[in-house]
Every structure is written in C-alpha cells, then in structure tokens.
Amino acid sequence: MTATKTWNREEFWGLGYDFDPQWLLTPAQQKLQAALINVCASVLRPNAVESDRELIYPRKNFEALASLGLLSLFVPKEWGGLGENHTFAAMVVETIARYGCPSTAMCYTMHLGAVAAALFRCHDNPELQQLLKRLDQDVLIGTLSYSDPETGSHFWYPVSSKAERVASGWQVSKKASWTTSAGFADWYIVQTTSPEFDGNYADLSCFLIYSDEIKAEPHKWDALGLRGNQSGTLHVDGVTVPFERMVGPKGDGTASNDEIVDPFFLLCSSACWNGIAMGAIDIAKRHVTRKKHVDVGMRVADYPTIQDYFGEAIIDTNACRSFTFSMGKLMDELTDHCDWSIHKDLAALPRSAYLPWYWQIKFAAAKNVAHVCDKMLHACGGSGFKKDMEIERYLRDGKAGWVMGPTNEVLRQFVGKYALLGMESLDYWNQSVNERVLHNEVKKLDADGKRKLAESLLAQAAEEEAKPAKTLVSSSV
Ligand SMILES: Cc1cc2nc3c(=O)[nH]c(=O)nc-3n(C[C@H](O)[C@H](O)[C@H](O)COP(=O)(O)OP(=O)(O)OC[C@H]3O[C@@H](n4cnc5c(N)ncnc54)[C@H](O)[C@@H]3O)c2cc1C
Numbered sequence: 001m002t003a004t005k006t007w008n009r010e011e012f013w014g015l016g017y018d019f020d021p022q023w024l025l026t027p028a029q030q031k032l033q034a035a036l037i038n039v040c041a042s043v044l045r046p047n048a049v050e051s052d053r054e055l056i057y058p059r060k061n062f063e064a065l066a067s068l069g070l071l072s073l074f075v076p077k078e079w080g081g082l083g084e085n086h087t088f089a090a091m092v093v094e095t096i097a098r099y100g101c102p103s104t105a106m107c108y109t110m111h112l113g114a115v116a117a118a119l120f121r122c123h124d125n126p127e128l129q130q131l132l133k134r135l136d137q138d139v140l141i142g143t144l145s146y147s148d149p150e151t152g153s154h155f156w157y158p159v160s161s162k163a164e165r166v167a168s169g170w171q172v173s174k175k176a177s178w179t180t181s182a183g184f185a186d187w188y189i190v191q192t193t194s195p196e197f198d199g200n201y202a203d204l205s206c207f208l209i210y211s212d213e214i215k216a217e218p219h220k221w222d223a224l225g226l227r228g229n230q231s232g233t234l235h236v237d238g239v240t241v242p243f244e245r246m247v248g249p250k251g252d253g254t255a256s257n258d259e260i261v262d263p264f265f266l267l268c269s270s271a272c273w274n275g276i277a278m279g280a281i282d283i284a285k286r287h288v289t290r291k292k293h294v295d296v297g298m299r300v301a302d303y304p305t306i307q308d309y310f311g312e313a314i315i316d317t318n319a320c321r322s323f324t325f326s327m328g329k330l331m332d333e334l335t336d337h338c339d340w341s342i343h344k345d346l347a348a349l350p351r352s353a354y355l356p357w358y359w360q361i362k363f364a365a366a367k368n369v370a371h372v373c374d375k376m377l378h379a380c381g382g383s384g385f386k387k388d389m390e391i392e393r394y395l396r397d398g399k400a401g402w403v404m405g406p407t408n409e410v411l412r413q414f415v416g417k418y419a420l421l422g423m424e425s426l427d428y429w430n431q432s433v434n435e436r437v438l439h440n441e442v443k444k445l446d447a448d449g450k451r452k453l454a455e456s457l458l459a460q461a462a463e464e465e466a467k468p469a470k471t472l473v474s475s476s477v
Contacts, residue, residue, distance in 0.1 A: 005037065013286040014285050015285060024325050025091060029091070040100030043100075045100055045101065048101030048102070062141055067136075074116055080137075081132070085337040085338045086267060086331040086335075091325075098275035103229045103397070106226050106400070114188070116261075127242075127244040142188070143181040144179075144261060146190075148175065156428055156429075158201075163193070169243050170243065171238055172239055174191075175234075178232070181230060182230060183232060185211065188208070189206055190236060191205070202254055203251050206256050213239045218232050225393070263358050269366075270327075274317060274321045276398040278317060280391055319364075320365045359411045360411075360415060367408060373395035376394075
C-alpha cells in the first residue's frame with residue numbers, strides 16, 4: 001500500500017496507490033503490475049497517441065505485452081503461461097487502459113476472451129494446445145468474432161453464418177459486422193450456427209480460424225474512439241478447416257457464451273472502462289494541481305468545486321472497480337483461481353450461474369466512464385478540450401462502453417426483465433410466444449379480420465408441414 005507509483009522512473013503524476021485496491025493483489029501480481037505501468041509509460045502511451053491520430057493497429061503494444069508474458073496470462077504454467085486468475089486479468093486490463101492505451105486494452109480484452117474460449121475446450125485438442133503454448137513467443141494475437149450484420153448488438157444470434165460437415169472437415173461461413181483486431185489478429189474464435197442447423201438459433205458452434213482464412217476491411221474503420229481497435233468487418237467465405245478446428249463439441253456455443261465469452265468479456269471490458277475513468281482522473285489531477293490563476297493566487301485544484309468533481313469521480317469509479325473486482329474474485333473462487341482442468345468435465349459451467357451479475361458490472365462501468373470523463377474535461381476547462389492533454393481522447397474512447405454489445409440499453413432491460421419476469425422471459429433466440437401481446441392484438445380484429453388471419457395462418461402451417469422437420473417454438477408468456 002505504501003509503495004510509490006513511478007512513471008519513467010519519477011513519481012507518478014496522477015493518483016497514487018492509496019486510491020487503488022492493492023490488497024486484492026499478491027506481492028508477485030503487484031510487482032508485475034508495476035512493471036506493466038513502466039511499459040505503459042515508455043511504450044504503450046506514446047503509441048496510443050499515434051494509434052488514435054493515424055488509426056494504427058497497436059501491434060507494437062502487443063509485442064511489449066508479450067515481453068511480460070501477458071498474452072498467455074491465463075495459460076497454465078506447465079505450458080509456459082503465467083497461470084493467472086480473473087482478478088489479476090481485470091487489473092491488467094484496467095492498468096493498460098489507464099496508463100497505456102485504451103484501444104490496446106480493448107484488443108487485449110478480446111484476446112483474453114479468445115484465449116479463455118480456447119482453454120475452455122483445449123483438453124483433447126492438440127491444435128488448440130499448440131496455439132496456446134506459442135502466444136507470447138510468437139506474439140499470436142487472438143480475438144472473438146461474433147456480431148452479425150443482420151442482428152446488430154445481439155451477438156449471440158449469427159443469422160449470416162453457417163457450418164457444414166464435408167469430407168475433410170468443417171466448411172465455415174461467417175459474416176461479422178464488427179471484430180476487434182479484424183485483419184490484424186493471428187487467430188479468431190468465430191461462432192456460427194451448428195452443422196446440420198435445423199432453425200434453432202440456440203444451436204451454435206465455435207471454430208478456430210487463422211488469419212490467412214479471413215477477409216477483413218481495415219481500411220473502412222474510422223470511429224469516434226478506440227481508434228486503434230480496428231473493429232471492422234470480417235468474412236470467412238466457406239473455408240474448409242480440419243475437424244480439430246471446432247472448439248468444443250458441436251452445439252457447444254451456448255455453453256461457451258454463458259461460461260466464457262460473456263463472463264470474460266464483461267469482466268475485462270468493465271475493467272477497461274474503469275481504467276479509462278481512472279486515466280482521465282489522473283490526467284485531470286496533473287493539470288489542476290499545476291495550473292495557477294495569478295489574479296487569485298490559487299491553483300485550479302484549490303477551488304472547492306474542482307475538489308468536489310474529483311471526490312465524486314473517485315468514489316463513483318472506485319464503486320465500479322470494487323464491483324468489477326468482486327466479480328473477478330467470485331470467478332476465482334468458483335474455479336479454484338482459474339484452474340482450466342475443471343473443464344475436462346464438459347458439464348462444469350460454474351461461472352455461468354452468475355450471468356446477471358456480469359451484466360451489472362458492465363452497465364455500471366460503461367455508464368460511469370462517460371460521466372467521469374465528461375466531468376474531468378469540465379475540471380480542466382478549455383485546456384481539456386485540446387488534444388495534447390489527452391482527456392478528449394479518453395472521453396472519446398470511454399464512449400464505446402455504452403454502445404458495445406451487450407449495449408447498456410440491452411443490459412438494463414435484461415436485468416429489469418429478469419428481476420420482474422424471470423430468466424426465461426429474456427428469450428435470446430426469439431422462440432417464446434408472448435401470448436399476452438398476441439391475444440391483445442387479435443382482440444383488435446373484427447370477425448372478418450380474424451377470418452383472414454386464420455386463413456393466412458393455416459396456409460403458413462400447411463407450407464411449414466410440407467418442409468423438412470424444423471424446431472418448433474414453445475408457447476409461453
Ligand atoms: C469499439 C467496438 C469494438 C467492437 N468489437 C467487437 C468484437 O470484437 N467482436 C464482436 O463480435 N463485436 C464487436 N463490436 C460490436 C458490438 O458488440 C455491437 O455488436 C455493436 O456495437 C452494435 O452496433 P449496432 O449499430 O449494430 O447497434 P444496434 O444493435 O443496431 O443498436 C442500436 C440501438 O438499439 C438498441 N437495442 C438493440 N437491441 C435492443 C433490445 N433488444 N432492446 C432495447 N434496445 C435495443 C441499442 O442499445 C442501441 O441503442 C464492437 C463494437 C465497438 C463499438
């Protein structure tokens with residue numbers, strides 16, 4: 001707790017460790033965190049400016065992270081990784097976003113999600129094991145490609161994708177509207193509907209795809225913030241991959257989403273938003289403690305209004321950080337500190353029982369970051385509006401939090417709907433009929449309207465019966 005935070009060998013100009021929950025980290029983790037802050041100062045932060053201005057993918061930052069072993073943060077020690085846990089992963093993402101480069105923090109979040117998805121189902125898969133052993137040595141960046149152009153932020157609903165069994169493996173077709181690191185990553189975990197898809201969109205499968213098997217359009221990427229993130233389109237155009245490139249068994253997509261993709265993405269992306277909020281507070285502290293108003297003989301930091309801004313921003317952000325880290329701790333407890341061997345049992349899905357909690361941490365962190373960056377810009381006055389101070393970049397980067405799927409509108413409704421109507425009411429794959437709505441609408445029709453509707457429904461039913469068997473929807477409210 002008493003250690004001094006350094007920045008290029010001098011005392012750090014932002015908030016010290018006394019405002020960080022250092023008690024959550026072991027001494028070894030604290031040491032690695034300090035080393036990472038130094039790498040942020042010397043490498044990641046200067047590159048962040050370049051990435052933002054020139055839309056440059058932060059591969060150089062990944063090389064620096066690999067030099068600390070961080071690409072294989074979750075990989076077991078016996079495979080050359082750090083064998084680290086969820087709490088530390090959240091701290092690493094937060095640290096990269098706060099002191100280094102938010103775009104890199106988001107690309108790294110997606111990398112960790114892809115690594116976790118691979119570790120989850122690597123036990124009888126030599127292809128995945130080989131890949132996981134080479135992450136740092138060969139700087140092999142991974143990412144998750146889920147969002148579909150036809151279904152927006154409902155990333156669990158890949159209508160423009162499919163996979164088919166052919167003689168030599170799986171023929172995979174995937175269209176993604178957004179993929180962080182698209183065209184720059186070395187490997188991708190993509191989700192499609194399962195081979196032998198029968199119309200049930202809950203039947204999803206995951207595949208490992210390498211960079212030479214995708215088509216990306218990075219030249220089309222230009223965005224408000226996280227500009228180094230390069231979250232562009234991705235197309236896997238009917239590529240045939242060997243059988244071992246299916247990640248997990250056929251139809252494992254829902255389990256993979258609930259146990260891995262959602263928990264890891266929501267934990268690490270929340271840490272990213274919290275890191276951006278802390279980064280903005282640090283930058284603003286540097287400014288307000290240095291800028292003087294000669295007429296009144298005071299620094300900007302001496303005004304009580306400014307002190308109030310900081311007090312509230314720190315309290316709100318530390319509430320979000322504590323919430324996020326508490327979910328990291330929970331995931332550590334559920335999995336004996338991220339022991340991947342528990343997943344040799346395919347039915348072991350301990351993280352997934354707490355999905356509504358992961359939704360809540362992301363909502364809170366993404367809401368907070370926009371507010372805090374805005375207030376820190378206000379605290380810095382017109383100076384904060386200029387690019388050289390970097391607050392405006394943090395503000396733009398933080399804006400991605402609310403809109404990234406699951407969006408905050410969706411999360412807020414998931415939590416409220418689940419609380420009021422139960423989990424099954426969420427109906428991810430549009431399968432349950434809402435009979436209240438149905439009956440209410442039918443009630444509005446006169447006899448003729450009802451007859452016409454009945455005739456049209458009978459014709460549809462006859463058409464469906466003539467087609468091959470398809471999964472029937474359940475009828476519930
Ligand atoms: C920087 C960045 C990086 C990204 N990286 C990745 C990535 O690596 N991989 C990946 O798969 N995807 C990624 N995405 C995509 C992201 O997850 C979302 O899919 C995307 O932001 C959705 O944008 P959209 O325009 O399709 O929004 P839409 O889904 O069209 O949303 C438009 C509006 O409708 C609201 N809305 C949508 N559905 C509902 C609903 N059911 N109820 C109420 N309101 C609703 C939304 O909240 C929003 O306000 C990234 C996005 C960003 C911004």
